[in-house]
Amino acid sequence: MPKNFGNYFEMVFADIATFGKAPAVASGSFPQADLAVFGIPWDYTATLRPGARLGPRGIREQSIWFHEVWNPGSTPLVGYGPPRERKRDRMSIVDCGDVTIWPGDIMRTSESIRAAAKSVAEKAFPLMLGGDHYVMFPTYQGVRDAHPGKTIGIIQIDAHNDLCDNDAVYGTHWSGTPMRRSIEDARLDPRALCQIGLRGYLGTVERDYQRRNGVNIIHIPELRAAGAEAVAAKAVKAVLEHADLIYLTVDIDSVDPSAAPGCSTPVPGGLHGEEFIALLRALGQYEEIIAMDLVEVSPPLDPTNQTTLLAAYGIFGFIEERFLLGPVIASP
Numbered sequence: 001m002p003k004n005f006g007n008y009f010e011m012v013f014a015d016i017a018t019f020g021k022a023p024a025v026a027s028g029s030f031p032q033a034d035l036a037v038f039g040i041p042w043d044y045t046a047t048l049r050p051g052a053r054l055g056p057r058g059i060r061e062q063s064i065w066f067h068e069v070w071n072p073g074s075t076p077l078v079g080y081g082p083p084r085e086r087k088r089d090r091m092s093i094v095d096c097g098d099v100t101i102w103p104g105d106i107m108r109t110s111e112s113i114r115a116a117a118k119s120v121a122e123k124a125f126p127l128m129l130g131g132d133h134y135v136m137f138p139t140y141q142g143v144r145d146a147h148p149g150k151t152i153g154i155i156q157i158d159a160h161n162d163l164c165d166n167d168a169v170y171g172t173h174w175s176g177t178p179m180r181r182s183i184e185d186a187r188l189d190p191r192a193l194c195q196i197g198l199r200g201y202l203g204t205v206e207r208d209y210q211r212r213n214g215v216n217i218i219h220i221p222e223l224r225a226a227g228a229e230a231v232a233a234k235a236v237k238a239v240l241e242h243a244d245l246i247y248l249t250v251d252i253d254s255v256d257p258s259a260a261p262g263c264s265t266p267v268p269g270g271l272h273g274e275e276f277i278a279l280l281r282a283l284g285q286y287e288e289i290i291a292m293d294l295v296e297v298s299p300p301l302d303p304t305n306q307t308t309l310l311a312a313y314g315i316f317g318f319i320e321e322r323f324l325l326g327p328v329i330a331s332p
């Protein structure tokens with residue numbers, strides 16, 4: 001502990017808020033790491049309510065609560081549940097800062113995001129913090145660029161299908177289109193897309209498109225009945241029938257507004273906070289998932305920080321499962 005600068009990790013309110021207090025890397029450098037975090041402070045393609053440009057900063061601030069998951073002090077933290085073996089105590093995480101954006105210029109910004117995501121994904125498991133959901137599309141393209149010769153399917157946790165195409169008002173590049181763009185502009189096989197958590201009023205055009213093209217859909221009642229582990233297994237299996245690897249995209253509006261009010265387009269009837277956490281933990285057990293994002297968190301709409309806190313906690317559950325925890329310890 002330095003004498004005059006630097007504070008105990010537990011002090012969430014102190015020091016520079018990198019993700020989980022991971023070391024910040026110099027802008028534009030991409031070191032080898034287990035996991036590399038980068039933000040996209042962009043919400044120019046949001047529809048209903050803005051503020052997701054502040055999502056990366058908000059998630060970083062709340063993430064500090066959980067830094068000991070990956071960088072433990074005297075006693076490693078473990079998630080609640082049956083005793084687990086720990087594969088290792090530490091992992092390397094770096095925070096690459098935020099991608100350069102060009103306010104209002106979608107195409108120039110998309111090029112910037114795609115190149116950044118490729119650079120990160122070549123060196124580490126990339127974790128992207130959005131940003132409205134549109135930024136997932138160029139991120140997905142960049143991750144694909146980093147895995148030449150591999151097909152990459154998508155598991156999407158979301159209230160909305162984001163399969164709109166050419167809206168009369170918003171056009172083709174906005175937060176309702178990233179899955180459609182991924183299919184039509186980035187050669188995603190629609191059968192390698194699995195959407196979990198859809199609800200509310202969705203367009204008949206998009207519903208028919210889903211059915212016609214074999215998009216996999218898992219609604220919340222099925223998750224509630226079967227449990228997170230079974231749903232994660234089903235989603236992974238469905239996607240891997242038509243792809244080599246998986247990109248996981250997580251829209252915080254998948255969660256019920258009672259637990260996640262701070263987002264652009266909340267829809268009642270969503271995942272409970274605990275279901276959200278359990279689902280991310282379950283998905284964290286699949287090494288075929290090689291990239292992740294969490295999008296649509298809007299701190300200005302989140303006066304108690306509960307949405308950003310849930311987002312950060314959910315991410316750490318995934319990280320803990322993916323990188324640090326082993327099997328349940330068998331009872332003697």
Ligand SMILES: [Mn+2]
Pocket residue numbers: 133158159160162175251
């Ligand atoms: Mn979405």
